[in-house]
Amino acid sequence: MSQPPENAGNSRQTDGRLARGEATRDRVLDAAELCFAAHGFAAVTIRQIAREAGVTLGVIGFHGGTKEELFATVLARRTETLTAERLKRLDVLRARRAFSLRELVDAYLTPYLEIASRGDPQWRAYAQLIARIVSDDQFYPRVRELYDPTAREYMAEIRRLRPEASEEALATVLTLTVSSMLSIVASRARIAGLSEGSPVRQPLEYRTLLVDFCTGGIEAALAPS
Amino acid sequence: MSQPPENAGNSRQTDGRLARGEATRDRVLDAAELCFAAHGFAAVTIRQIAREAGVTLGVIGFHGGTKEELFATVLARRTETLTAERLKRLDVLRARRAFSLRELVDAYLTPYLEIASRGDPQWRAYAQLIARIVSDDQFYPRVRELYDPTAREYMAEIRRLRPEASEEALATVLTLTVSSMLSIVASRARIAGLSEGSPVRQPLEYRTLLVDFCTGGIEAALAPS
DNA sequence: TGACTTTTTATACGTACGTTCAGATAGTTT
DNA sequence: AAACTATCTGAACGTACGTATAAAAAGTCA
Numbered sequence: 064m065s066q067p068p069e070n071a072g073n074s075r076q077t078d079g080r081l082a083r084g085e086a087t088r089d090r091v092l093d094a095a096e097l098c099f100a101a102h103g104f105a106a107v108t109i110r111q112i113a114r115e116a117g118v119t120l121g122v123i124g125f126h127g128g129t130k131e132e133l134f135a136t137v138l139a140r141r142t143e144t145l146t147a148e149r150l151k152r153l154d155v156l157r158a159r160r161a162f163s164l165r166e167l168v169d170a171y172l173t174p175y176l177e178i179a180s181r182g183d184p185q186w187r188a189y190a191q192l193i194a195r196i197v198s199d200d201q202f203y204p205r206v207r208e209l210y211d212p213t214a215r216e217y218m219a220e221i222r223r224l225r226p227e228a229s230e231e232a233l234a235t236v237l238t239l240t241v242s243s244m245l246s247i248v249a250s251r252a253r254i255a256g257l258s259e260g261s262p263v264r265q266p267l268e269y270r271t272l273l274v275d276f277c278t279g280g281i282e283a284a285l286a287p288s
Numbered sequence: 289m290s291q292p293p294e295n296a297g298n299s300r301q302t303d304g305r306l307a308r309g310e311a312t313r314d315r316v317l318d319a320a321e322l323c324f325a326a327h328g329f330a331a332v333t334i335r336q337i338a339r340e341a342g343v344t345l346g347v348i349g350f351h352g353g354t355k356e357e358l359f360a361t362v363l364a365r366r367t368e369t370l371t372a373e374r375l376k377r378l379d380v381l382r383a384r385r386a387f388s389l390r391e392l393v394d395a396y397l398t399p400y401l402e403i404a405s406r407g408d409p410q411w412r413a414y415a416q417l418i419a420r421i422v423s424d425d426q427f428y429p430r431v432r433e434l435y436d437p438t439a440r441e442y443m444a445e446i447r448r449l450r451p452e453a454s455e456e457a458l459a460t461v462l463t464l465t466v467s468s469m470l471s472i473v474a475s476r477a478r479i480a481g482l483s484e485g486s487p488v489r490q491p492l493e494y495r496t497l498l499v500d501f502c503t504g505g506i507e508a509a510l511a512p513s
Numbered sequence: 514t515g516a517c518t519t520t521t522t523a524t525a526c527g528t529a530c531g532t533t534c535a536g537a538t539a540g541t542t543t
Numbered sequence: 544a545a546a547c548t549a550t551c552t553g554a555a556c557g558t559a560c561g562t563a564t565a566a567a568a569a570g571t572c573a
Contacts, residue, residue, distance in 0.1 A: 083540085084550060102426075105331035109531060119552055124532065126550095198423050198470075200477040201327075207481055214482060232497060234483030238475050239468045239501050245423075246467035252425040256432055257439060258459035272457060276464050276505035283504020284497050308570085309520060334561060344522055349562065351520095514573100521568070529560070537552070543545085 088126040090116045093185050095127065096137045100188035103195055104134055135205070138196065141189045142209045148174040149213050153220070164224050165278040171217050172244050172274060173267075179248045180267040190266070194249040198242060214241070221281065228285040236284050240277040247273055313351040315341045318410055320352065321362045325413035328420055329359055360430070363421065366414045367434050373399040374438050378445070389449050390503040396442050397469050397499060398492075404473045405492040415491070419474040423467060439466070446506065453510040461509050465502040472498055 094116035098107045109130060113120050127133035152170035156162040179190035196202040197210065218233050225233075247254075247269050255263055319341035323332040334355060338345050352358035377395035381387040404415035421427040422435065443458050450458075472479075472491050480488055 087550080103328065103330060103424075105328060108529080110529080120531095121533080121553075122551065130531065195424075197478075198474055199328075199420075200474060203475075203477040203481060206478060211478075211482060218482065231479075231483040231486040234479050234486070235494065235497055236501060237482060238471055238479050239498070242467045242471035242475065243464040243505075246463055249423055249425060250428075250463050250467065252428040253422075253431060253436075254456075254459050254463050256428060257436060257443065257462060258456040261456040261459070269460065272460055272509050273464070275511070276461060276509040279508020280468070280501035280505035282508075284501040286500070312520080333559080335559080345562090346523080346564085347521065355561065516573085517571080519568100519570075522566085524564090524566105526563080527561100530558080531556105532558105533556075534554095535552105537550105539550075540548085542547075 084126070087118065087122060091118065091123055091126045091133075092137055092140060095133050096140075096185055096188045096192065099134060099137060100192040100195070104130075138192070138205060138209065141186070145174055145178060146210075146213050148177075150216065153216060156220070164221070164281060165274060167217065167220055167224070168240065168278045168281065169270075169274045171240070172277065173270060175244055176247065176266045176270055176273070180265040190248050194245040198245055198249065221285075225285045227287055232285060236281045239280065239284075243273060243277055243280075309351070312343065312347060316343065316348055316351045316358075317362055317365060320358050321365075321410055321413045321417065324359060324362060325417040325420070329355075363417070363430060363434065366411070370399055370403060371435075371438050373402075375441065378441060381445070389446070389506060390499060392442065392445055392449070393465065393503045393506065394495075394499045396465070397502065398495060400469055401472065401491045401495055401498070405490040415473050419470040423470055423474065446510075450510045452512055457510060461506045464505065464509075468498060468502055468505075 091112070095107075095112045098112050098115055109123050110120060112127075112133075113123050116123070123133070127136065149171060152174065153167075156166060156170055175190065175193070178186050181187060197206050214237055218237055221233055221237070222228065247266050251263060255261065316337070320332075320337045323337050323340055334348050335345060337352075337358075338348050341348070348358070352361065374396060377399065378392075381391055381395055400415065400418070403411050406412060422431050439462055443462055446458055446462070447453065472494050476488060480486065
């Protein structure tokens with residue numbers, strides 16, 4: 064990001080310019096979010112984003128910086144919300160005397176499914192964008208800082224439930240669980256195509272089936288052979 | 289594809305020009321396969337492919353047609369081999385009196401893992417390319433014709449083992465299984481990152497764990513609630 | 514050898530890309 | 544009102560894109 068003034072320290076509430084600037088900035092980020100989610104980083108052009116946002120070309124640079132910076136900002140913008148929800152649910156479980164593996168898996172998966180099923184198209188786009196970047200090792204450096212800390216928290220709890228499992232097996236089953244979760248959003252067309260005639264469903268409608276699948280999968284994969 | 293002569297009918301074995309042309313064509317397709325697998329369709333340029341193949345720009349158009357056509361050719365080129373191996377293993381199972389769900393899942397997953405673990409970098413690139421396009425609904429029209437027929441065959445056998453499962457649930461668990469399989473190739477960096485210190489493994493080394501995960505997942509998800 | 518086909522080269526075309534910026538505009542403060 | 548800052552416009556920069564093609568080269572065959 065380049066020009067936009069800091070304004071952080073004192074934050075004069077009276078300046079309508081900053082308010083307008085922030086509004087425009089949000090329009091730019093929203094448009095970028097929709098475009099990146101729909102087509103992926105490389106396939107999107109700055110001009111598409113400008114058109115989608117209804118602003119001129121220079122505004123994208125002014126509020127979004129370079130294409131890379133814009134992408135990074137869009138990715139980071141909503142992470143905190145998703146992470147907080149996951150950690151909140153984890154805390155609820157931890158506060159109890161005991162909990163099942165299924166409850167743990169459900170706590171991890173459900174916040175994402177809820178985001179992907181919201182009415183707000185921006186949140187849905189964000190869910191799709193996550194599916195794009197998490198399932199592509201090219202973006203792992205970014206995924207590592209954004210989502211791995213929470214993933215490690217959940218790994219630690221699985222470890223407590225299955226102490227005999229190796230660290231590598233834990234990391235693998237968690238990755239498989241995440242991939243399954245993402246495919247509910249990223250492979251809706253294929254699910255519909257393979258079960259012809261069935262209606263297109265909201266991600267949350269797969270909650271039970273997905274949690275069953277992942278829980279059963281983890282149990283089977285971590286069972287002492 | 290544009291200019292290359294048909295040559296299909298008579299196939300004059302003596303013409304060294306056609307032999308040379310085919311060799312060049314293979315170099316082009318190999319280079320395209322590596323590039324598309326590494327960076328995805330949109331991020332790759334024709335010039336990159338030409339450089340990788342060691343040919344001039346015009347040769348790509350001559351042997352590969354447009355970028356879209358080149359991509360489609362690369363995708364379709366090795367499909368038959370993968371499909372044949374999957375169907376062969378399915379036939380072996382069908383010839384027996386009975387088989388388990390686990391054996392069915394193993395028959396579907398192992399050919400892909402083997403391709404992804406081969407010494408030949410082209411086959412490994414193809415495996416990665418599959419992971420890219422199958423996990424992106426944008427390419428589903430192509431996936432539908434290339435891989436859905438085989439997937440339906442396997443779905444039919446799962447249906448016979450679990451007659452009470454709904455069509456939609458079958459399609460979903462198969463999609464989740466595929467996503468898990470692909471993530472072994474597409475998310476190697478994350479698996480390694482989440483289990484620090486563990487060595488980078490070949491996809492085939494995850495065979496048991498992956499098959500356990502998917503089999504246990506399908507069983508749990510299709511179990512009568 | 515000379516007519517013929519296939520392949521390759523080198524270059525060009527038109528378009529679109531990401532980024533930058535001088536200057537106009539709008540809003541705030543003194 | 545004047546000075547100042549933040550925002551926005553419109554246009555341009557140089558580069559790289561996908562594609563097409565005329566001409567050269569390589570190889571075949573009568």
